[in-house]
Structure formats: C-alpha cells, structure tokens
Amino acid sequence: xxxxxxxxxxxxxxxxxxxxxxxxxxxxxxxxxxxxxxxxxxxxxxxxxxxxxxxxxxxxxxxxxxxxxxxxxxxxxxxxxxxxxxxxxxxxxxxxxxxxxxxxxxxxxxxxxxxxxxxxxxxxxxxxxxxxxxxxxxxxxxxxxxxxxxxxxxxxxxxxxxxxxxxxxxxxxxxxxxxxxxxxxxxxxxxxxxxxxxxxxxxxxxxxxxxxxxxxxxxxxxxxxxxxxxxxxxxxxxxxxxxxxxxxxxxxxxxxxxxxxxxxxxxxxxxxxxxxxxxxxxxxxxxxxxxxxxxxxxxxxxxxxxxxxxxxxxxxxxxxxxxxxxxxxxxxxxxxxxxxxxxxxxxxxxxxxxxxxxxxxxxxxxxxxxxxxxxxxxxxxxxxxxxxxxxxxxxxxxxxxxxxxxxxxxxxxxxxxxxxxxxxxxxxxxxxxxxxxxxxxxxxxxxxxxxxxxxxxxxxxxxxxxxxxxxxxxxxxxxxxxxxxxxxxxxxxxxxxxx
Amino acid sequence: xxxxxxxxxxxxxxxxxxxxxxxxxxxxxxxxxxxxxxxxxxxxxxxxxxxxxxxxxxxxxxxxxxxxxxxxxxxxxxxxxxxxxxxxxxxxxxxxxxxxxxxxxxxxxxxxxxxxxxxxxxxxxxxxxxxxxxxxxxxxxxxxxxxxxxxxxxxxxxxxxxxxxxxxxxxxxxxxxxxxxxxxxxxxxxxxxxxxxxxxxxxxxxxxxxxxxxxxxxxxxxxxxxxxxxxxxxxxxxxxxxxxxxxxxxxxxxxxxxxxxxxxxxxxxxxxxxxxxxxxxxxxxxxxxxxxxxxxxxxxxxxxxxxxxxxxxxxxxxxxxxxxxxxxxxxxxxxxxxxxxxxxxxxxxxxxxxxxxxxxxxxxxxxxxxxxxxxxxxxxxxxxxxxxxxxxxxxxxxxxxxxxxxxxxxxxxxxxxxxxxxxxxxxxxxxxxxxxxxxxxxxxxxxxxxxxxxxxxxxxxxxxxxxxxxxxxxxxxxxxxxxxxxxxxxxxxxxxxxx
Numbered sequence: 001x002x003x004x005x006x007x008x009x010x011x012x013x014x015x016x017x018x019x020x021x022x023x024x025x026x027x028x029x030x031x032x033x034x035x036x037x038x039x040x041x042x043x044x045x046x047x048x049x050x051x052x053x054x055x056x057x058x059x060x061x062x063x064x065x066x067x068x069x070x071x072x073x074x075x076x077x078x079x080x081x082x083x084x085x086x087x088x089x090x091x092x093x094x095x096x097x098x099x100x101x102x103x104x105x106x107x108x109x110x111x112x113x114x115x116x117x118x119x120x121x122x123x124x125x126x127x128x129x130x131x132x133x134x135x136x137x138x139x140x141x142x143x144x145x146x147x148x149x150x151x152x153x154x155x156x157x158x159x160x161x162x163x164x165x166x167x168x169x170x171x172x173x174x175x176x177x178x179x180x181x182x183x184x185x186x187x188x189x190x191x192x193x194x195x196x197x198x199x200x201x202x203x204x205x206x207x208x209x210x211x212x213x214x215x216x217x218x219x220x221x222x223x224x225x226x227x228x229x230x231x232x233x234x235x236x237x238x239x240x241x242x243x244x245x246x247x248x249x250x251x252x253x254x255x256x257x258x259x260x261x262x263x264x265x266x267x268x269x270x271x272x273x274x275x276x277x278x279x280x281x282x283x284x285x286x287x288x289x290x291x292x293x294x295x296x297x298x299x300x301x302x303x304x305x306x307x308x309x310x311x312x313x314x315x316x317x318x319x320x321x322x323x324x325x326x327x328x329x330x331x332x333x334x335x336x337x338x339x340x341x342x343x344x345x346x347x348x349x350x351x352x353x354x355x356x357x358x359x360x361x362x363x364x365x366x367x368x369x370x371x372x373x374x375x376x377x378x379x380x381x382x383x384x385x386x387x388x389x390x391x392x393x394x395x396x397x398x399x400x401x402x403x404x405x406x407x408x409x410x411x412x413x414x415x416x417x418x419x420x421x422x423x424x425x426x427x428x429x430x431x432x433x434x435x436x437x438x439x440x441x442x443x444x445x446x447x448x449x450x451x452x453x454x455x456x457x458x459x460x461x462x463x464x465x466x467x468x469x470x471x472x473x474x475x476x477x478x479x480x481x482x483x484x485x486x487x488x489x490x491x492x493x494x495x496x497x498x499x
Numbered sequence: 500x501x502x503x504x505x506x507x508x509x510x511x512x513x514x515x516x517x518x519x520x521x522x523x524x525x526x527x528x529x530x531x532x533x534x535x536x537x538x539x540x541x542x543x544x545x546x547x548x549x550x551x552x553x554x555x556x557x558x559x560x561x562x563x564x565x566x567x568x569x570x571x572x573x574x575x576x577x578x579x580x581x582x583x584x585x586x587x588x589x590x591x592x593x594x595x596x597x598x599x600x601x602x603x604x605x606x607x608x609x610x611x612x613x614x615x616x617x618x619x620x621x622x623x624x625x626x627x628x629x630x631x632x633x634x635x636x637x638x639x640x641x642x643x644x645x646x647x648x649x650x651x652x653x654x655x656x657x658x659x660x661x662x663x664x665x666x667x668x669x670x671x672x673x674x675x676x677x678x679x680x681x682x683x684x685x686x687x688x689x690x691x692x693x694x695x696x697x698x699x700x701x702x703x704x705x706x707x708x709x710x711x712x713x714x715x716x717x718x719x720x721x722x723x724x725x726x727x728x729x730x731x732x733x734x735x736x737x738x739x740x741x742x743x744x745x746x747x748x749x750x751x752x753x754x755x756x757x758x759x760x761x762x763x764x765x766x767x768x769x770x771x772x773x774x775x776x777x778x779x780x781x782x783x784x785x786x787x788x789x790x791x792x793x794x795x796x797x798x799x800x801x802x803x804x805x806x807x808x809x810x811x812x813x814x815x816x817x818x819x820x821x822x823x824x825x826x827x828x829x830x831x832x833x834x835x836x837x838x839x840x841x842x843x844x845x846x847x848x849x850x851x852x853x854x855x856x857x858x859x860x861x862x863x864x865x866x867x868x869x870x871x872x873x874x875x876x877x878x879x880x881x882x883x884x885x886x887x888x889x890x891x892x893x894x895x896x897x898x899x900x901x902x903x904x905x906x907x908x909x910x911x912x913x914x915x916x917x918x919x920x921x922x923x924x925x926x927x928x929x930x931x932x933x934x935x936x937x938x939x940x941x942x943x944x945x946x947x948x949x950x951x952x953x954x955x956x957x958x959x960x961x962x963x964x965x966x967x968x969x970x971x972x973x974x975x976x977x978x979x980x981x982x983x984x985x986x987x988x989x990x991x992x993x994x995x996x997x998x
Contacts, residue, residue, distance in 0.1 A: 013546045014546055016542075016546065017543045017546030017550065018547075020520060020540060020544070020547065021520035021523065024523035024524060024527055028526075028527070032726055034722070034724050034742055035723040035724075037724070037738070037741055037742035039739070039779075040741050040742065040776075041738060044515055044516045044738075045519070047513055048516040051516065223533070224533055224535045225533050227531055227532075227533055239540060240540075242533075242535040242536055243535070243539065277538075280538075280539045281542070
C-alpha cells in the first residue's frame with residue numbers, strides 16, 4: 001500500500017505541475033495573448049494534453065488507485081474520499097468502449113463550429129443533426145454506466161452534483177412551479193416606478209475600476225493573492241488557494257453590469273481563497289461541486305450585493321465617483337433598478353427572480369430526453385412551449401431560444417440544474433448564517449469579514465474533501481430544502497414590488 | 500535512423516510543451532501574478548523542472564542524438580546543425596561528475612541570497628568566500644571540458660557565443676583600448692550645452708504609453724503577435740514567432756527611460772518575430788546567439804533610436820503629447836540630451852560611448868582569473884583599478900563597484916563580453932545595410948519597414964539554424980571586424996561634441 005500511495009502521489013504531482021500550464025494558458029489566452037499566439041501554442045497544448053492523458057491513464061496509476069481503494073478504511077478521511085471519487089471516475093471511464101470514446105471526441109471537435117454558425121444565423125435546423133448525434137451517444141453512455149445504484153439521467157445529475165438525483169431536483173422544481181411561477185407572473189404585471197435618467201449617462205471606465213477596487217476592500221478580496229482584470233466574458237480561475245483571479249467587463253453605458261459581475265466572480269474567488277491551504281497538496285482542493293460554487297457567487301451577487309442595506313451603505317461611494325451621472329438618482333432609484341424584474345428570453349441576462357425558471361425549462365427537457373419521453377424532432381417546439389408556460393414569453397428566434405447555450409454542444413447534460421440548485425443552496429446557507437450573525441448589521445458595518453469568516457468555517461475550508469450534501473448538512477443542520485429559496489424570493493420581491 | 504529521429508522529435512515535442520509552461524510562468528510572475536502566488540506554484544514548478552530534466556537526460560533521447568550525430572551528413576542542414584549543437588552540449592554535460600554537478604546546483608541556490616544581502620549592505624567581504632567557491636568550481640569545469648579544440652576561458656566564451664574565442668575578443672578590446680579609451684576621455688572633458696528645463700517636468704504615464712504605441716507603429720511591432728506591458732525591469736520573452744512580448748517601465752519624471760527601453764526590447768522582439776516560422780517546429784528557433792540578439796536591440800536603440808534623423812522625424816509627435824513639458828525644448832536640445840556622455844560607475848546606466856568600456860573591465864578580469872593570473876584575494880582591487888584606468892572614475896562603494904552585476908553569482912563567466920560584441924556586430928551590420936538602403940532616408944520616411952525587412956532577410960529568418968559567425972559573414976560579406984563600431988562612435992560623438 002505504501003508503494004501505491006507513493007505512485008498515486010507522484011503522478012498527482014506531475015498532473016498538478018501540468019495543471020499550472022493549463023491555468024496560465026487559460027488566463028493568458030482570455031485576457032491578453034495576442035491574436036496569433038495560438039498558431040504555435042496549439043501544438044504545445046497538444047503535447048501537454050497528451051502528457052496529461054498518458055499520466056492519468058497509466059496502468060500503474062490506475063493500479064495504485066485500485067489498491068488504495070481496497071485499503072480505503074485505513075486511509076485518513078480526506079484521502080479516502082479522494083480515492084473513492086477517483087475510483088468512481090475510473091470505473092465510469094472504462095465502461096465506455098475506447099473506439100466509441102474516440103469517435104465522440106472527434107464529434108466534439110467538429111460540432112462546435114457548426115453550433116457557432118447555427119447560432120450566428122439563428123438556424124437550429126443546421127445544428128439539429130449534430131445535436132442528435134450527441135444525444136444518441138449520451139443515451140449509450142447511460143446504458144454502459146447503469147448500475148444497481150444509479151440509472152438513466154440520474155447518472156448525469158450525479159456527475160455534476162454528487163449525490164443529487166431526480167428525486168431532489170423534482171422536489172425543487174415542483175416547488176418552483178407551485179409557488180414561484182404564479183408569483184413571477186404577478187410581479188411581471190406590475191411596473192416599478194423610478195427615475196431612469198442615469199441610463200443615458202456615460203460612466204468612464206477608470207472610475208468604474210476605482211469602484212471595483214473599493215468593492216475588493218469591502219469583500220476582503222486579498223490583493224496579495226488575487227488579480228482583477230478584464231475579459232470578454234467574466235470568469236474566475238485559480239491555481240491553489242494563493243492565486244485566485246477574476247475578470248470583469250466594463251461597459252461605458254452601464255455601470256451595473258461590471259459591478260455585479262465583479263461581485264459574482266469575487267463570490268467564486270472567495271470560496272477558492274478560503275479552502276484549507278493544506279488541501280493544495282492533495283487532489284481535494286477547490287470547491288466541493290458546481291452548485292456549491294454557484295451558491296457562493298450568487299449569495300454575494302444577489303442576496304448581499306443587491307440588498308437594500310448593501311446600497312444604503314455603499315451607494316454614497318458610488319455617487320461620489322459619478323456625481324454628475326447619478327446626481328438625480330436616489331438610493332431608492334438605484335435599488336429598484338438593480339432589482340427590477342423583466343420578461344426575458346436569455347438565461348444569462350435573466351433577473352434573480354426568473355433565473356431558475358429558465359433552468360427549469362432545460363431540466364424538464366433533459367429529463368424527458370433521457371427518459372425517452374421527448375421525441376428529438378420536437379425538441380425545439382418543446383423548448384418554445386415551456387418558455388411560454390413558465391416565463392410567459394413567445395420565442396421568435398432560435399438564437400434567443402434553443403441555440404442560446406453552448407452546454408449541450410459540449411455534451412454537458414445534467415449541468416444546467418446545478419445553476420438553480422446553487423441559488424437554492426445560497427438561501428438555505430444564508431438562513432443558517434443568520435442564526436449566528438445579524439447579517440444586515442454586518443453589511444451595514446462596511447467590511448463583510450464576519451460573513452466571509454462564517455462561510456470559511458462552515459463551507460469553504462472543506463474544499464472538495466467532502467460531498468456537497470455533507471457540507472450543506474454540516475453548515476445548515478439539515479438536508480437540502482428548497483423552501484428557503486422560494487421564501488426568500490417571495491419576501492424580497494413582495495417588498496420591492498409592493499404586492 | 501528513422502527511429503532515432505522519431506524519438507528525438509517526440510522528446511522535443513514534450514520539451515517544447517513544457518516550455519510553454521515556463522514561458523507563461525516567467526511572463527506572469529514578472530508582470531501581474533499576486534505576491535503570494537508562488538506559495539503553491541513553487542511545488543508545481545519543481546515537478547515541471549523534474550519532468551524536463553528527466554526528458555532531457557533520458558538515455559533513449561541521448562542515444563537518439565548520438566545516432567543522428569553519426570548520420571549527420573544525411574540530415575538536412577538545419578537538423579544537422581541542431582544535432583551537432585545538441586551533441587556538443589551532451590558531451591560537455593557528461594564531462595562534469597554528477598556529484599560535483601549536484602553540489603554546484605546547491606551552491607547556486609544558497610549563494611543568491613548572500614549576493615543580495617552583500618549588495619544591499621555594499622559589503623563585498625560577505626560575498627567573497629561564496630564567489631570563491633563558484634570560481635573554484637568553474638576552474639574544475641575547464642579541466643573536465645578541455646579538448647584539443649578548445650581550452651581555458653575559451654570554453655566559456657564559446658558557451659555564450661559559439662565560435663568566438665580570446666583571439667577575436669582580444670582584437671576587439673585592444674581596438675577599444677587604443678582608439679576608444681582616449682577618445683572617451685577627450686569627450687568627458689567637454690560639456691554639452693542645451694536647455695535642461697524639461698527635466699523638472701512631470702510626464703504622465705498614459706501619455707508615455709501613447710508614445711510607446713506610436714513607436715510600435717513606427718517599428719512595425721505587429722499588434723496581432725505582440726504584447727507591450729510593464730514590469731520592474733524591462734525584458735523580452737517569446738513563445739515561437741507568433742507570440743512576442745516586451746515590457747518597459749515608466750517613470751513620471753523621466754520619459755527618456757521608457758522610450759529607449761521600449762525601443763531596445765522591440766529590437767529583441769523584432770528578431771524573434773522575423774525568424775522563419777517553420778523553425779518553430781524545430782529546436783532551431785529563436786536568435787542565433789547572445790551577441791547577435793544584442794546587436795539587434797542596440798542597433799534599434801542607439802544607432803537608429805538615438806540618431807538625429809530619427810528625432811527630426813518623430814520629435815514633433817512627442818512634443819504634441821507633452822506640449823507644456825517640452826514647450827521650450829528644441830529638437831537639438833532633445834538629441835543632445837539623449838546622447839550625452841557621462842562618467843559612470845554602473846554598466847546598466849552607461850551611455851552608448853562608454854558602455855563597452857564597462858564590459859572591457861569584466862572581460863579582462865575574467866580572462867585573468869581563468870588564466871590563473873588574477874589572485875582571487877585582489878579581485879576587488881583589480882576591479883577598482885581598471886575602472887580608474889578605462890573609465891576615469893574612482894569606485895567608492897562595492898555596491899556601485901564589483902557587486903553591481905548578478906552574473907558571476909550565477910556562474911555566468913564568458914557572458915559579459917557578448918554585450919559589447921553585440922554592439923560591434925550592430926555597427927558592422929548597419930554598415931552592410933547601408934550598401935543596399937539609404938538608412939537615413941528610410942528613417943525620415945516614418946515606417947522602418949525597409950530596415951526591418953532587410954534585417955529579416957539577412958539575419959532574422961535564420962533563427963538559430965546557423966552559427967552567429969556564419970550569419971555575420973552572410974549578412975556583411977566579411978568576418979567580424981571591430982573597426983566599424985569604433986569608427987561609428989568616433990564619427991557620431993565628434994559631431995555631437997563638436998570635437
């Protein structure tokens with residue numbers, strides 16, 4: 001077993017070394033690499049990917065994982081958890097026939113340009129046959145990977161959020177259907193009244209950057225361990241716990257976009273920063289799951305960043321940076337503006353209230369596809385129908401409809417529901433945090449340190465050393481419960497919309 | 500032989516993949532990585548270095564090089580040249596006993612902090628015993644590596660500039676001693692008269708950046724393949740021919756510094772940009788040698804960038820960016836300022852005329868050390884004496900004397916002379932270029948494209964596929980000749996100083 005452990009750690013060390021290259025490449029290529037840089041870099045990335053693949057599929061490495069799996073009760077808890085996950089992945093990968101895996105990887109490289117063209121020309125018909133191939137392969141995967149423990153779509157759900165299945169998600173989305181869909185429709189009938197004059201103003205980027213730096217201090221996003229930069233689409237990336245980077249995108253006509261994308265990405269970033277640094281030396285660093293990560297970004301962005309008390313505290317600073325532009329805008333105007341609800345087609349532009357309804361559409365479609373209840377040829381019609389039903393909008397173009405997301409073209413089924421689940425985690429966690437802290441008082445005090453400290457103790461420090469279900473239970477004292485989320489939204493928007 | 504070629508190329512592909520990681524790490528850590536990023540990254544870099552070392556010393560790789568070396572006449576010229584160089588390196592590495600190599604590497608990690616402390620406290624005595632160890636090891640290396648072809652200090656000179664030995668360098672430095680030392684002393688007696696008023700002005704960094712972008716266009720430093728950023732010390736780095744990056748450092752009180760460091764680094768960068776892109780797929784990319792690289796940066800910085808015609812052409816643009824600051828400064832004032840000669844202690848701050856004399860001090864000391872003619876205990880006294888003799892200055896502190904350069908602490912003996920040799924190459928190349936082009940007319944025309952095209956055709960495109968001696972001969976039609984350099988300096992400074 002000692003030899004197996006040595007082999008396991010030795011390979012991981014190399015994989016983590018190569019991971020540095022991938023981290024730096026990703027950051028560089030999204031933020032500043034010159035246009036032609038990829039000409040030569042592509043062959044280097046190919047060589048690195050091949051090295052990673054060979055290391056990860058080295059029979060000696062796999063044998064070491066098997067040996068450690070057999071001896072898992074003798075290992076410390078973190079390592080045992082890691083080995084169980086690694087072995088699960090190993091088994092699942094081996095269940096896919098090699099020639100099918102190769103063919104699928106080829107499909108993955110050819111489908112993307114087709115997807116892009118279809119989206120640009122808003123022509124789903126072009127993309128449909130390619131998507132059909134992905135779905136056909138994914139259905140085969142479910143056959144290969146089925147086990148007494150888990151079958152069908154549950155396999156994909158578990159891939160993205162370990163331990164979660166249709167049972168939990170159905171409960172969650174049914175709760176939304178019952179309580180949130182009618183509520184959102186009621187909200188949509190009302191119109192918020194506020195002074196919109198500032199929407200015609202210009203907000204110079206250097207002043208917006210100054211406010212981003214101010215927010216960095218408010219959220220305690222440690223300058224010695226972080227970078228804030230610009231990119232086309234905002235994102236967070238990190239290399240361990242001591243190098244965490246986010247990007248934002250400034251629009252001169254709209255200061256709101258950069259403010260909330262900065263806060264959102266800082267939410268992700270704070271999670272990575274506050275993982276126990278000892279886990280950097282293991283394979284259990286980083287966030288516990290997709291939804292847990294999203295819970296942290298959305299709590300910061302929406303529950304804290306869009307709260308009344310947050311802007312009562314920080315609007316004066318914003319106004320001091322833009323005295324002319326915000327001269328006639330009161331803090332009430334501002335709060336209404338950043339919390340307005342609008343009927344929308346596009347998930348990524350949706351407001352806090354309706355966002356999870358966009359996800360529900362995708363969840364229902366994916367579930368039906370893999371239960372063989374959704375004929376592939378009527379998928380687009382089904383999409384449009386659900387948008388009408390849950391969001392009250394009539395989709396008029398594929399680009400703003402079924403072609404809006406890239407996920408399916410990458411074979412990522414089971415991914416979407418984690419976005420909504422994360423926002424529901426956030427409400428449950430926030431509710432638990434309020435038992436220990438007066439959250440509004442903390443926000444009013446300026447520094448969010450007591451909040452981020454609480455999150456560190458109850459969520460962040462565990463990294464990926466525990467399953468998200470276990471972390472949620474430790475942090476909140478109960479299993480997942482979607483009521484907190486719906487309660488929070490209804491309470492908040494009843495107030496804002498004076499229902 | 501086919502199998503050897505496959506093995507050779509396969510290992511190189513991996514080494515180049517890992518090279519991407521090192522490129523990105525170097526760039527990132529010098530320009531924007533947060534302070535604490537190295538905490539975790541250090542172990543990853545350790546893993547990557549070990550992977551590189553294992554690949555480079557893999558017996559199968561070494562055997563492939565030996566096989567290809569035996570068959571070198573059957574290979575194409577570029578590959579044959581590459582294999583001869585690789586095999587030479589292999590032989591030299593193997594001549595050093597492994598245990599001595601390991602001990603030396605340990606010394607290399609411990610000496611650096613001692614050097615830094617000694618420099619900070621200006622205390623050579625602290626550093627002297629460590630430097631003695633380096634010199635002792637280096638003397639042993641000369642014993643291990645001596646061959647009928649090359650002995651003594653010539654071995655180190657050849658390491659940094661293949662094909663160059665004391666014969667060429669002695670001729671070079673003797674020419675400087677005879678003609679340049681007395682000339683520089685004559686210049687030092689005169690004082691340039693010009694309006695220095697602008698030295699008290701502030702030059703906002705954003706306007707300096709605008710001028711750097713203007714220079715980028717003048718030199719044709721292609722935006723699609725390059726990045727210009729800031730760092731503590733300016734440098735150039737690249738990943739193949741399609742991703743070339745330079746840094747500069749802006750000082751609000753002094754616009755001259757950033758202008759010439761930008762031009763200097765663009766000179767290095769243009770070389771890398773113009774190497775034949777086909778060489779990206781070989782081990783013969785990049786510049787031919789240290790001195791050849793320096794010839795390109797110094798030609799751009801000094802011969803072109805500090806010329807009268809360059810500023811007659813571009814000073815109006817600079818003045819338009821700083822109308823208040825340069826209001827009373829004429830183009831003549833400016834040209835005098837950027838070409839003034841000053842007695843100095845510090846090599847990196849030296850002017851064009853005296854720079855090579857700083858190098859001569861180091862060359863003479865190194866040559867004497869490895870000829871066993873320079874007792875180690877009087878090294879510092881010898882340094883100070885040569886500064887008095889060639890530069891006419893009395894060194895009063897170790898920090899500004901023998902401790903100013905980091906090179907010896909890294910074991911780099913034989914490196915310094917390439918800096919001066921490069922400036923001499925530049926003059927010889929410029930002289931050859933003038934036979935094909937009216938260089939001043941080109942500069943006056945704005946775009947330097949005809950000049951960079953000429954350099955591409957005659958120097959850059961070869962990359963490292965030929966030895967610098969061969970490239971110099973191809974480009975200029977003759978072997979190295981230091982007279983061009985001295986003629987150029989004497990002619991230029993006779994005019995400026997009205998001697």
